[in-house]
Amino acid sequence: MHIGEVAERVGLSLRTIRYYEEIGLIAPSARSQGGFRLYLEADVARLQLVKDMKPLGFSLDEMRDLLGVLDKLDDQGDADENREQIVERLAMYRVAADARCDALRGQLRIAESFAGTLRNRLTSHRERSS
Numbered sequence: 001m002h003i004g005e006v007a008e009r010v011g012l013s014l015r016t017i018r019y020y021e022e023i024g025l026i027a028p029s030a031r032s033q034g035g036f037r038l039y040l041e042a043d044v045a046r047l048q049l050v051k052d053m054k055p056l057g058f059s060l061d062e063m064r065d066l067l068g069v070l071d072k073l074d075d076q077g078d079a080d081e082n083r084e085q086i087v088e089r090l091a092m093y094r095v096a097a098d099a100r101c102d103a104l105r106g107q108l109r110i111a112e113s114f115a116g117t118l119r120n121r122l123t124s125h126r127e128r129s130s
Helices: 003-010 014-022 041-056 060-075 083-129
Strands: none
Touching: 003 014, 003 041, 014 041, 041 060, 041 083, 060 083
């Protein structure tokens, strides 16, 4: 796939995808003879992971590290002696993601309460004006 199709599928701008490539988060699998970036489904999945980390507030360094952990986990056999350490690091990121989701749920409850207050005030005002 060319970068435009990838951008449309994942919902990111071309500029963002190029930036992620520049800082080493993602890389196209190949380039055409004309130098155009070419992406495989695995590249799109990796880019989707990066996009999914963004709302949870992961830093670029954390994203890079987590992608490295996932790469190591995928590349290693089950008998590798470092596998347990890699799984532990992945578990650490899962706990962090869960905590950040909980924090976002709390923020959403506050935002929904505020929106409800505004709805009630608006309804009250309209009823008095009628």
